[in-house]
Amino acid sequence: MKIICIGRNYAAHIDELDNVRSDEPVIFIKPDTAIAQPNLPFFIPEFSNELHHEVEVLLRINRVGKHIQSKFAYKYYDQIGLGIDFTARDIQQQLKLEGLPWEKAKAFDGSAFVGKWFDKSTLGDLGKLTFSLQKNGEVVQAADTSLMLWSIDEIIAYVSKYFTLKIGDIIFTGTPAGVSQLVKNDRLEGHLNGQKAFSLIVK
Numbered sequence: 001m002k003i004i005c006i007g008r009n010y011a012a013h014i015d016e017l018d019n020v021r022s023d024e025p026v027i028f029i030k031p032d033t034a035i036a037q038p039n040l041p042f043f044i045p046e047f048s049n050e051l052h053h054e055v056e057v058l059l060r061i062n063r064v065g066k067h068i069q070s071k072f073a074y075k076y077y078d079q080i081g082l083g084i085d086f087t088a089r090d091i092q093q094q095l096k097l098e099g100l101p102w103e104k105a106k107a108f109d110g111s112a113f114v115g116k117w118f119d120k121s122t123l124g125d126l127g128k129l130t131f132s133l134q135k136n137g138e139v140v141q142a143a144d145t146s147l148m149l150w151s152i153d154e155i156i157a158y159v160s161k162y163f164t165l166k167i168g169d170i171i172f173t174g175t176p177a178g179v180s181q182l183v184k185n186d187r188l189e190g191h192l193n194g195q196k197a198f199s200l201i202v203k
């Protein structure tokens with residue numbers, strides 16, 4: 001399986017990192033080795049001095065598809081989740097300055113944390129899903145999917161122009177504003193539509 005991630009999908013987050021709003025979605029991929037092991041803490045990798053959380057709504061692909069039209073995209077996923085795109089921001093900034101790919105900053109082992117999956121039929125309007133991340137009991141990121149620059153179905157249509165989607169693939173749909181640095185012993189908790197999706201400890 002593969003993990004396809006969307007960057008720069010929320011205007012306020014583009015502004016907080018001084019990025020330019022692109023005309024098309026920004027895409028990058030994490031390998032299956034990036035999936036965090038369940039029930040283990042997240043370990044800050046030794047090569048980063050500025051590790052950030054990015055909470056994101058996730059889609060789990062349940063049909064093989066290529067060149068999927070936006071109006072049919074809903075047929076290709078039936079589970080929605082919440083996860084964290086862990087990012088070595090110091091490494092990413094350096095790679096961006098040099099015009100190099102982001103994988104070292106974004107696709108390292110354990111960088112894709114996946115919380116609980118919810119059946120999409122239980123979540124109501126997917127264009128208005130609320131979600132949040134608490135750090136040590138305080139909400140640091142909170143948004144809803146209506147703030148996405150590209151909707152879930154538009155993301156699937158765009159991504160499937162380039163990559164065949166396969167059963168079990170996971171799409172990270174981008175992070176809203178409020179990213180921040182993590183330190184040892186931080187406690188993270190994610191909620192999707194008011195339901196707890198995960199909790200984890202940083203080590």
Ligand code: MG
Pocket residue numbers: 005006007054056085172174175
């Ligand atoms: Mg992200």
